[in-house]
Amino acid sequence: IPCSAFLARIYCPLILFLDLDLGSSEALRLVNGPHRCAGRVEVFHSHQWGTVCDDGWDLNDAAVVCRQLGCGTAMSALGLSGFGEGSGPIWLDGVSCLGTEATLTECSFKPWGHHACNHVEDASVVCSGSGIASIPKLRLVGGLGKCAGRVEVFHNNNWGTVCDDSWDLSDAAVVCRQLGCGVALSAPSSAQFGWGTGPIWLDDVSCTGKETDFFECPAKMWGSHNCHHGEDAGVVCSASNSSSVDLQLVDGPHRCAGRVEVFHAGQWGTVCDDGWDLKDAAVVCRQLGCGGAEGAPPQARFGQGTGRIWLDDVACAGSEDALAQCRARPWGQNNCNHREDASVVCLGTGTTNMSTVRLVGGPHHCAGRVEVFHNEQWGTVCDHGWDLSNAIVVCRQLGCGAAVSAPTRAFFGRGQDPIWLNSVTCVGTEHALVECQARPWGNSGCTHEEDAGVVCAGDAHSCGALKAQL
Incomplete structure (x- = not known):
């Protein structure tokens, strides 16, 4: 767009x-x-x-x-x-x-x-379909978007939940695919996105992961279960990153410390500190590329914000890649005032030059051939040992959400400049590619036919990035 x-x-x-x-x-x-x-x-x-x-x-x-x-x-x-x-x-x-x-x-x-x-x-x-609109039979609720939340299904004219008995990533993969939400990142259990109400419609769901319709998966008969709503199943899909909350820390000493503000409905607003803790702060720091979380100060430690209080009762597990994947009240619903504005202090200062890595030759800046900046010149990365752990770090560094794939053999075309890195070995938790192990700069023994690529779930040029202009 x-x-x-x-x-x-x-x-x-x-x-x-x-x-x-x-x-x-x-x-x-x-x-x-x-x-x-x-x-x-x-x-x-x-x-x-x-x-x-x-x-x-x-x-x-x-x-x-x-x-x-x-x-x-x-x-x-x-x-x-x-x-x-x-x-x-x-x-x-x-x-x-x-x-x-x-x-x-x-x-x-x-x-x-x-x-x-x-x-x-x-x-x-x-x-096989005709595209005629019908009542939706599957949805995710309790998250900050349609691609993360508690799984609910529509049956017998009533929405109900799914029990987490045997619930796993294969089941989540089918849900994400059916909802057009990309790939499954996790399959949370134990009502991570809150207790549902109404019937528990399904139990012991057992998908292979290849089904195109969630209701093709084996399960007990409708309404037959031995569960309670504390066992409601959830899903987090990769597309929840592409629609993730625009986020900033303000009125602090640098961009990695300050009052938490989120952008929604064309307006910046704050987050209430009810239940705010270090797990929530860890997700904010990760999303901003600011390292780990050092503190989660409550009570407007960095001054009171103005405008809307957008989020309340945020409850992250701490492993999410973006705040949009965490459980919270619906947008704008709170019982707070700005004296309760939440803040975050990250270990990083945000001074790292994020432009030292880029993806080129793809459909957008979150997919393409990996290039790194060294010695005043852009160059490529050899695909020897290149895998999804390396791609995860690149996507995180670029703020592009989760890694979908790590293409090799110059999938996005051959570069022309130096091949700077080879045998890159990331654990997957690093915040920048230069933190990963690799051969010395320029010691590659490769050709550009072996240039590495990355495809991330996010796309910073999507409509979500244009909200402020509409």
């Missing part, structure tokens, strides 16, 4: 209205078919809709499109402009999905706009 106030007003509301959760700034649609779940595949990139070439287009690719659009399963993957020839750019070619991806942009493909096709080869999809 273009970062101008005028275009943001046009495109962001449209995309939010369609409820497209894309994992990036590119939108997706099916056109010229009988309904919105069948038609020619079109993607939005660089301010313009364009088509997809049918080279290698198959049912795995179609499955991802149908899942992303909430259109059920893929019935067919048509080539040769089965729903008519498009116009404008042909944006994607050589698309190759495994079929389990949550969004099309997680699949491999040639660089945007690179192809040897014409519109006679436009790809199409027919999904």
Whole structure:
């Protein structure tokens, strides 16, 4: 989505209205078919809709499109402009999905706009669904967004919860996929997002993790359980990072200490100190790239804020990557005043130069080839030993949420400058790539065909980053 106030007003509301959760700034649609779940595949990139070439287009690719659009399963993957020839750019070619991806942009493909096709080869999809709106059957509540919270299902005209007996990451993966919320980061148990009310509808849920519909998973009969609401199951998905709370610490000695303020509904506001503790502070420090938490002062230690008190009763486990993943009251509901504004003191000072690492050649600044700045020059990283632990550190350093994958073999194209690092070995808890073990600078023995890449869950150019302009 273009970062101008005028275009943001046009495109962001449209995309939010369609409820497209894309994992990036590119939108997706099916056109010229009988309904919105069948038609020619079109993607939005660089301010313009364009088509997809049918080279290698198959049912795995179609499955991802149908899942992303909430259109059920893929019935067919048509080539040769089965729903008519498009116009404008042909944006994607050589698309190759495994079929389990949550969004099309997680699949491999040639660089945007690179192809040897014409519109006679436009790809199409027919999904099992019709796209007709219906009552939602699955939701996450009690978190700070639709992609983190207590799992609730709709049955017999009533919302109810899911018991955490045998609840694990495979179950959470299906929930995240069905809700269009990316991949599952955790599957909290013991009512981490608060006790639900009403029936406990499901117990002993046992998903393989590959299902496209949560209700395909084995479980006890509806309403049959031996649980109470203290065992309500929860889920945290990767997309909760991309819509995470804009956050800052103000009126302190540096950017890593001060009064906690969050941005919501076009306005900065504070956080009440009810229940505020070091676990909550740890999440704030982690999200801001400020190291560990040293203190969580209550009672407006850094002065009273003004405006709204947005959050109250925040209750983080301490392991979350963003405040949006923590349990809290709904936005704006509190019984506080600004004398109770919460604060944080982090161990870091925020003076680290975050621009010493970047991702280039991808669809946005949270996915691409890894480049590091050394000796006054940008260079790449060799993929020897490159894995998800390394990618986690890069995503954390860039404020891009969770790591989705760690592509190798110059997936995002070959660099041209020095290969600065090789055999990088991160534990995954480091706050910057330079804290990880590696060979000495410039000692690589690699070629640019081995350049490492990273795909993070977040995208700082999403509509959420434009709220202040709307």
